[in-house]
Amino acid sequence: MNSFRFIHTGDIHLDSPLKGLSGQDGAAADRIRTATRAAFHNLITRAIEEEVAFIIIAGDLYDGDWRDYHTGLFFVKQMGRLAKAGIGVFLLYGNHDAESQITRRLVLPENVNVFSARKPQTFRRDDLSVALHGQSFKQRDVTDDLVPAYPALIGGLFNIGVLHTGLGGMGGHANYAPCTLDELVNKGYDYWALAHVHQAAVLHERPHIVFCGNLQGRHIRETGQKAASLVTVEDRQVVDISPLHMDVVRWVHLVVTVDHCTHTNDAIDAIRKAIEHQVASESEGRLLACRIELTGRTEIHGQLLASEEYLIAEARAAALGIGDEAAWIERVVVSTIDPSSTALRMDALGDLQRMIGSAAEDTTLRAQFESELGDLVRKLPHDVRGDVEDVILKAAIDGDYVSLIAQVGDYLTARLATEGV
Structure with a gap:
């Protein structure tokens, strides 16, 4: 039996500036200021503990251009922890961290695979019989439907589509990379790892079409529990999706x-x-x-x-x-x-x-x-x-x-x- 687990996350917004903290000090204010980092650190720790096969980051890892290199160095350090544990990462950039938005960059560890922004790209994990298809954003405002250009499914493999999309403007979010649910279903992939909408939701099963939601709430419009998705696959079938509540x-x-x-x-x-x-x-x-x-x-x-x-x-x-x-x-x-x-x-x-x-x-x-x-x-x-x-x-x-x-x-x-x- 071919069985593995992976983590689907996105909308992390590392080092996002938080509102309402001007002039506030103390331990609580400090925790809020560092919440996005702490939540991501918690997620990496949990990934290592769970011995997952890989992690998908489906866009908006960063909130925008880095204020300095500390944001990038923090991310590289976390990827190094995963590399030591033998865990791969498949990273797609969304509207906040589109290619045109980020002016500072660092060389990432070899376990991090970044989807191209020029055209859809496929990464294979033949040891797991998995193919991952995705395309990063070249600029912030992507108004074209990217799905038609995604490759055809590869027979005999568990096909995952990675996409940053508004899916018709769900939840009041800007309708970047617009597409429809039927379009995703008809593509034939086994799992769609979506991000951009900050509310977690399983929109369809078999194939599974999933918004993971954001990892850490950052303001009052992002209330309640926040999480990543832990996905279990057995014989090319999703058998379980569980939330990993890593928010602080x-x-x-x-x-x-x-x-x-x-x-x-x-x-x-x-x-x-x-x-x-x-x-x-x-x-x-x-x-x-x-x-x-x-x-x-x-x-x-x-x-x-x-x-x-x-x-x-x-x-x-x-x-x-x-x-x-x-x-x-x-x-x-x-x-x-x-x-x-x-x-x-x-x-x-x-x-x-x-x-x-x-x-x-x-x-x-x-x-x-x-x-x-x-x-x-x-x-x-x-x-x-x-x-x-x-x-x-x-x-x-x-x-x-x-x-x-x-x-x-x-x-x-x-x-x-x-x-x-």
Whole structure:
């Protein structure tokens, strides 16, 4: 019986710059900064322990051009560990580490096989009766379907297609190297090792078409467990695919309901209890990186909205109280609702809120916003415009000036109310 196992991984984004860490220090912040390296080191250790035959890296090993050679040296060191254990590597470059994106390079150990970016290339492992077919990205924006040019399957071998693809824009990802599921099925390969979509998924069985997901979550849009895939093959058939959870930090969107809170301290207590429960039940020994969202209808809506800096400080204090590396708080978002409208008040704050409400319907004012803010927004880098989370800035970028005026108005009213105006 011909039996072997291999690891399918991708979207590692080594040394990816992480958001929300500016000015943060301590063991938790340090762990987040080095999370992509630690997760990859863990994966190499596990590959050696499991004695796998080879590893497939299906694109985006790097997040972009190296800031210095330390990124490349780290990768070479890990490949050297695999070489010593007799484990081969088949490496394909994706949109983030396309040939045109990386200006610094190092000679890789002989156990690393890199797929060409000029045309599809096949590597054979005759000792395992395996053929691997793939093509790296030459430039970041590959809009052509690469699959038709992939070689025909080789009879008598277990054929693996390695591809970095959006597969029609799954999960909101850019549709690089577009193709269809039917196209992959009809190619006749036994296994498709896909990457680019960061959510793991087995899209088809026999043949197996698999997104491995990313190895380490890097921000709040990459919540939950992250892993690589350990694939077992017997007599040219996939018999098992198991996740290898090598992540060291888990991102969590923690929703805390504050309906019954009558004071800011009540909300802080609810935040503390939610963090403690999440660490106890979900961390599995890993650091939890949390975004806390306060929800519900509460009379202290204004106090919360005007106290976000204080709330995040208290939330971080609560996390540190559990332990230095149990939880880290990225931010606190106030999404509560005021059950009593300020606009009904017959005082200066009521007047202000009514003015803001009417301003949102003022076409002249909206045109002025569009003219002046629109010019500023258009000057923002593409990465900033496409990856913004602040609700006010997002409203400006989207041209939603009604929402923008309302958001600014809510904040201004809340701050004035807490000042006793």
